[in-house]
Amino acid sequence: MKRVYTVAARELSSLFVSPVAYVVLTLYTLLAGFFFLLGVVSFVETLRQAQAYQAFDFLQQMNLNDALITPFLGSMSVVLIFVVPGITMGLFSSEKANGTDELLLTSPLTVWDIVLGKYLAAAVFVLLLGVLLAFFPGMLFLYGDPEVGKTAAGVLGIVLTGLAYAGIGCFASSVTRSQMIAFIFAFVILLMLLIMGAVAELGAMGNAAWLEGFLGYLSVGEHFENLALGLVDTVDVSYFFVVIAISLLLTKAAVESVRWR
Amino acid sequence: MIEARGLSKRYGDFVAVDDVTFKVGSGEVVGFLGPNGAGKTTTMRMLTGFLPPTDGTALIAGHDVFGEAQAARRAVGYLPETPPLYPEMDVQGYLKYVATIQDVPRSERAPAIDRAVERCGLGEVRRRLIGALSKGFRQRVGLAGAIVHTPPVLILDEPTVGLDPIQIQEIRSLIKELGGVGDHAVILSTHILAEVEAICDRVILIHRGRKVEDAPLADLTAGGRKLEELFARETSRDVAAPEAPAQAEGSA
Numbered sequence A: 001m002k003r004v005y006t007v008a009a010r011e012l013s014s015l016f017v018s019p020v021a022y023v024v025l026t027l028y029t030l031l032a033g034f035f036f037l038l039g040v041v042s043f044v045e046t047l048r049q050a051q052a053y054q055a056f057d058f059l060q061q062m063n064l065n066d067a068l069i070t071p072f073l074g075s076m077s078v079v080l081i082f083v084v085p086g087i088t089m090g091l092f093s094s095e096k097a098n099g100t101d102e103l104l105l106t107s108p109l110t111v112w113d114i115v116l117g118k119y120l121a122a123a124v125f126v127l128l129l130g131v132l133l134a135f136f137p138g139m140l141f142l143y144g145d146p147e148v149g150k151t152a153a154g155v156l157g158i159v160l161t162g163l164a165y166a167g168i169g170c171f172a173s174s175v176t177r178s179q180m181i182a183f184i185f186a187f188v189i190l191l192m193l194l195i196m197g198a199v200a201e202l203g204a205m206g207n208a209a210w211l212e213g214f215l216g217y218l219s220v221g222e223h224f225e226n227l228a229l230g231l232v233d234t235v236d237v238s239y240f241f242v243v244i245a246i247s248l249l250l251t252k253a254a255v256e257s258v259r260w261r
Numbered sequence B: 001m002i003e004a005r006g007l008s009k010r011y012g013d014f015v016a017v018d019d020v021t022f023k024v025g026s027g028e029v030v031g032f033l034g035p036n037g038a039g040k041t042t043t044m045r046m047l048t049g050f051l052p053p054t055d056g057t058a059l060i061a062g063h064d065v066f067g068e069a070q071a072a073r074r075a076v077g078y079l080p081e082t083p084p085l086y087p088e089m090d091v092q093g094y095l096k097y098v099a100t101i102q103d104v105p106r107s108e109r110a111p112a113i114d115r116a117v118e119r120c121g122l123g124e125v126r127r128r129l130i131g132a133l134s135k136g137f138r139q140r141v142g143l144a145g146a147i148v149h150t151p152p153v154l155i156l157d158e159p160t161v162g163l164d165p166i167q168i169q170e171i172r173s174l175i176k177e178l179g180g181v182g183d184h185a186v187i188l189s190t191h192i193l194a195e196v197e198a199i200c201d202r203v204i205l206i207h208r209g210r211k212v213e214d215a216p217l218a219d220l221t222a223g224g225r226k227l228e229e230l231f232a233r234e235t236s237r238d239v240a241a242p243e244a245p246a247q248a249e250g251s252a
Ligand SMILES: Nc1ncnc2c1ncn2[C@@H]1O[C@H](COP(=O)(O)OP(=O)(O)O)[C@@H](O)[C@H]1O
Pocket: A261, B011, B014, B016, B034, B035, B036, B037, B038, B039, B040, B041, B042, B043
């Protein structure tokens, strides 16, 4: 465990001396600010119109969670598909490019020490993104009264999505020595995972209901949405851990495969 | 200390290393000599456990590099052909990281790093970023990383390649010093004959993946014989041809 921490600490300190970490953090915060502002503006506009038309039933039902926070977190979950690969792209590929894989793989570290250490570094970064993001809906508590549970479930959804994406990003980085290829590869996988839900919903599968259900299960969006709606369910939460576990097993296999070439 | 038993490595049909067997004992500095592409790097990677051999086994300090990987790896200091450095780290931070992953106990890390810095002459660049260092210094940082945990076995892949003559001198005397310590075994690869003559006690000559000579330097250079001639003779011979030293000598 200590060795995992050693690998993670080195990775994080390298991440924070490179511009990548700051570019990613800045971009993410700017986009969050943009989507949040957009959400607030449209919330106010909807409110104004509902009042103008005296739609009291509608006003009764309207709340900050459903009308603002949930859609905001939804947008940010999509932003993650290019933010997380930016963090993970160098994890393994740059070791190969530097020749430092030869140091790691001939040291007493095990392959699991290396893989888990690197994943832990990415996970810490994802948590940082989660904290930054929580700040935006957090502001609403000063001016209104959104539901704490629902909001927290949504942020948890973002963090779990980010953690799952980090696993996939690790794997993408472990199969190449080029950071650029690692980024693109991760992005493509994540895009496919995201689109899968839409494909399932479109019913493009004809009458194969099981296939539709299966694709729906694979799709990140499906599980994220439930969390964003405040439904914390073991099926959805475990989905993210299954993705992480599979990704890390594949990463370990890829790191070891250096030896079989 | 180092033992190769019938090591072979095949890449598809291509045989990079072919049934290489040798031993290096305590106190020896062995030159692993061969032209480019002879299979030196591949052999060293098998000795350090980075590459699994297609056939054969490697032992470090009596431990099988795959069977008892942890024990074997702790006993080795390895300088790969390209020094494994992180350009964004400073020298001190790098050596601390290497010492940590090499299981140097926390309380011994600081003195171990000081010793490596001093031996490799890195005092003046200790706080500098590795990426900003000259090639000579980077090579020394790689060497410092290889010795920071004071391993009994050193495996150095072309440690002086790309350095200027002064740097080459410095690295050579450093290696000689390291090898001079009683219970150490050093194997270094090179394609430079002068290097072998300058620092090694013994020569293992490898050509097209096969060991073609293994003898003390003193024997090879006895009676005014030149290492160049041996090298030229052994490396010009076709490997497929049966060994015929008498013939070769006759035509010389
Ligand atoms: N991964 C690989 N795939 C195929 N051939 C390789 C690979 N690595 C090395 N070789 C070949 O093996 C031979 C020996 O290489 P190497 O051990 O690097 O030689 P040296 O270090 O003596 O210059 C070379 O002909 C090289 O092209």
